[in-house]
Amino acid sequence: MVRSSSHPRIGKLLAWGLTLALAASMLAPFLWMLSTSLMDELEVFRFPPRLVPETLRWDNYSGALSARPFGRYFLNSFVFAILIVLGQLFTAATAGYAFAKFEFKGRDKLFLLYLSTMMVPAVVVLIPRFLLIDTLGWIDTYAGLVSTELVSVWGVFLMRQYFRTVPKELEDAARIDGAGPWRVFWTISLPLAKPALATLGLFAFIDAWKNLLWPLVVTTSMNMRTVEVGIASFHGTFVFNWPYQMAAAVMAVLPIMLLFFFTQRYFTRGIQMTGFR
Amino acid sequence: MSHNTRRRSILIASALFPLAIATVAGLFVTGQSVTRARHDLLRKETNTAVELVREVQLSQILDSIFPRRWTLTDEQDATLDQAIVYESPSGVTGKAAVYDAASWYRVGTLYLSAAPARHTGLPLQIVMVAAVALLMLGCAITWWVGRPGSGFTVRIGFSAAVLLLLGTPLWLASGWSRAELAHLTDQRLQIAVRALELVPDLAALSARPGGVTQLTGLQFVLSDPAGGEPFSTLHPVATADLGLTPSPFTGRATADRVEYAVADVESIRLVALPFEQTEGSTATVVMIALIGLMVAALPLSFAALANQPRVFHRNVVAWTFLAPSIIHLTIFTVGPLGFAAWLSLHRWSLLDAARPFVGLANYARLLGDGAFWNAIKNTAVFTLHVPFAMAIALAIALVVHRRIRGIVFLRATLFLPTITSLVAIAMVWQWMLHDEYGLINWLLSLIGLGPVHWLSSPATALVSIMIMSVWMMVGYQMILFQAGLAAIPQEYYDAARIDGAGPWRRFVHVTLPGLRHTVFFVLITSVIGSFQVFGAIYVMTEGGPLHATDVAVFHIYEEAWRYFRFGDAAAMSWVLFAIIFTVTLLQFRTLERRVEESA
Known part of the structure; x- marks a missing residue:
């Protein structure tokens, strides 16, 4: 139908x-935000x-910045996101590698079990995780913020898909030279998986940055808030401004947004490789 | 061969260690909870003494209530400072500074030492030593059983014996801690009763707000309006069936199955609830035991492979790679899932120290809870935006499905709503949907439509957020559909055209079946996602107006972090989980059938 060549x-x-109209409607709220x-x-x-301000009042930014410790929010979000990226890269790469490259007892069942944890809604584990972090005394700390988010099952899936495409011969050569499995993994397979790691890292960073519910629940002081929680509370305080x-x-x-514009090819690759997100 | 056998024995024996560690840790946790309770009792006792000094002579109190060692340099007209409780090598000690009547000079110090522990069961230390001894015995047996040729029954019998040997101490300890805590609860009540009996003007004390609570340190102090009867009986800890009226102290007290001690002193009814966190220790012990069992299962499953060295080695290596993620998933996903189920069977509040098992009562209450079902209904209505978004996304994908230069950049903009800060997006949409000065009402006024009270009217609030969600989803879904369309071979279309199929028939018979996997995934992930909507509601409406946008996750969040009813919230989250699970399964079923029919 759309491929009809009659009216190209x-x-x-x-x-x-249509694309232009769609792009415009996507951008409009952001432009309105800026204006x-x-x-x-x-x-x-x-x-x-008025669609465009009469005079550009840049002091709104300095005003907002001084009303709340936004610098601290950004630092918190950054630390939160980076630690999660590192954690997820490590856990997903090792688990994905095991599922892709090793034959062991109960592998497929275990992989299915991994995938099925994606079905669990975040809110079901939210309360027990909170109580667990509370017992550990990690409320309002980076440890509490980060520790629950260190594994992404989607990431395991992504890495498994990627490692399956890595030819066996490369590893075999190293193995013949007497390298153990961990050495082969670190020196041969992991460097080959850079594109997949970049994709996973990007997704992990964005997800962490966007996360609202967990930081909202697990932080209590102004100085531990992330950007999302910070602006949500800012919104509540300056309702009419x-x-x-x-x-x-x-x-x-x-x-x-800046991060995304420089890295978007990894983004689409992640969706292509797993078929979903 | 003997090498493999030895390895097998080592593996079986090593399975004993996590079990033994779990047993000892469980015993330790149980012991700790009792220690905490003792500590708490003494703090309460000391405080009671301090409070009583204001009412009666110090020596009288110390002689009659507290049969303990105490030292005091000058007791005349003395008042006591706030007591502190500390742990010294000799035990728990309560200490309070004594001041003169003018509260100026410090005249002495009151010491209270802990009552000698009344062991109502096996002493914990003996049990621990026994556990370790049993472990060593188990190791010895394992070496013997690990010989080749030991049969299936031997192995089953052996496992049962191990579990029994290690489980028994835990079971005994839990019985001991229960008895001990009951005894301590009872003791706490007795002290409170004796203290009240000593107060000369009980009516004045009970009239003072918080007076009795401060003196007795008990969780619930309720005045019996029917009162008048003198102090009658002191019940031992019993499963009573009192209808507790809500008191402002805890916010909520229901007549659940709580084990508490009750006593009446004149018009005052005292209820001593079990000590803080005692229910929590049971959960911890169960969790430790489960983790121990899981860890123990690993070497046991390896033991079966012990006589195939190569396979064995491969398995061990694979598990070292899996360990980081498995450990994390167990602690932070699978464990919490079970813990949520456990919570949902308890009355569990952050504000109330007693966390009794209430069976399915939380779920039963949910059945009649209109506010919860309203939230579920709103969530279901909200989910209806998914098919709309998908239809729009598919339509656009079909038209835009061709290679145009420069479109890559435009495509990037479609991702913006899905990747950027949700809170910021919700904020700008709230501003655009403003009743009086919003951009959207202005656009409507251009085509002569009157102002709509988007977020401030219960009739349109949810629809407003659905519109925003469609906007957020469309671009992203379109990208997925485009990827799906690109995967359909051109030959299919050509063949259909040769058969004389028009655009509509080609869409129904070629495009839709070719896209089925994409539609599947987009539908399921979007529905699951929209069942969990939270951020937009939290920022834009907070469930209002008039609960018109109160959705499930927001409702659960409020139940837990606003009202601190974690038990109820856990039950709600399990109901939501069940609903999401069912809906996902149904979608799979119906879609699969439809796909089969059209194929």
Whole structure:
């Protein structure tokens, strides 16, 4: 149907138009966010609304920044995300490698068990995890924030798919030279898996950055909040100051957007490799 | 061959170690909970003494209530400072500074030492030593059983014996700790009763807010309105069936099956609940035992492979690679799943020290809980946005499915809503949906449609968030559909065209069957995701207005972290899990059938 070659011009135009319209509608809220963030506090309460601010008020940003310790929020989010990335890379690479390269008793059953844990809704384990972290005395610490998130079963799946495509011959050569399985893994297989590791790392970083529920529950002091929790509470405090709120939103969105634009090819690869996300 | 046999024996013996460690750890935890309870009792006792000094003569108190060693330099008209409790090598000691009547000079110190422990069962230390001895015996037997030719029955009998030998101490210790805690609860109540009996003006004390609580340190102190009767009986710890009225102290007290001690002093009814965390220690012991069993299962399963060295080696290597993720999943996913089930069978609140087993009562209460079912209904309605988003995404994917230069960049924008901060997106949408000054109402006014009270009206609030979710999902789903479309071979379309099939027939007979896996995945993952919606609700509406957007996860979050009812929240989360599971299975079934029919 869409592949009808009868009207290639019209089809192409339609496709272009639709894509542009879609892209515009995706970008519009972000542009509106940016525009509002530069408006005067009272300028926003106008109907019909002004689409572009009369004068650019950059001091909304400094105002929002000084109202809450945003620097600390960014640091927390960054530490949280980086530690999770490292943890997930390690656990997913080792487990994915085992599932892809070794034959052991009950392998397929165990792999199915791994996958089935993806069915468990986060909220079911949320309460017990919280109580566990509480017993360990890790509430409001980086350890508490990070420890529950160190394994991604999707990541294990991704790494398994990738390692299966790595030819056996490369490893065999090293094995003949007398290298043990861990050495083969570190020196041969892992460097070959860089693209998959980059993909997993990217997803892990974005997921950690976006995570709201867990940091909300497990942090209690202002200084341990992540960006997501921080701007959510900022939103609650400055309910009527839309420029302030939008300035905070822009600051939360910007880093991850930049990261994404430079790394998007890894993003699509991850979806292609596993077929889902 | 003898080398393999020896290896097999070592493996079987090494399975004993995690079990023994679990047993000892379990005993340790049990012992700790009793120690904590003793400690708590003494702190309460000392505080009671301190409080009583305000009412009566110090010496009288010390002689009649506390049959303990005590030293005091000057007891005339003395008042006591807040007591502290500390642990010295000789045991737990309560200590309070004594000041003169003017509260100026320190005249002495009151010491209270712990009552000699009344062991109502096996002493814990003996049990621990026994466990270690049994472990060594087990090792010896293992060497013997590990010989080649030992049959199936021998092995089963051996495993049963090991479990029995190690389980018995745990069972004995749990009985001992129960008895000990009951005894301590009882003792706490007796002290409270004697203290109240000593107070000259009981009516004045009970009239003072918190007066009796402060003096007795008991969890529940309830005045019996029918009162008037003198102090009657002191019941031992018993399974009583009192209808407790809610007291502001705990927020919620139901007449669940709680083991507590009850006593009446004139018009005051005292209820002593079990000590803090005592229910928690049972859970910990069970968890430790389960982990021990799981760890022990590993060397046992390897033992079967012991006489094939190569296979054996491969298995061991694989498990070293799996260890990091398995350990993590056990502790942070599988364990918590079981713990959630355990919680859901208990009345478990952060505010209430007593966490009794209530069976299915939490679930039974959920059945009649309108607010919860409202949240489930809202979640189900919310999920209806998934097919809308998918239809739009598929339609766009079909039109845009061709290679155009420059489209890669545009495509990137479609991902933006899925990858960026959800809170920021929710904030800007709330602003765009503003009743008076919002962008969307302005756009509507351009085509002559009146202002819609998007988020502030119960009728449209949920729909507003559904619209936002469609916006968030469409681009991402479209990418997935495009990938799926690209995988359908062009030959199929050509063949259909030769058969004279029109665009619609080609869509139904070629495109849709070819996309079935993609549709499957997108539908299932989106539905599972939308059943767990939280962030948008938390930021934009907080479940309002009038609970119109109260969805399941938000409801559970509030139940746990606003009202601290973790038991109920756990039950709710299990119900949600069951629903998601069923819906996923149903989707698999119906979709599979449809796919088969169309194929």
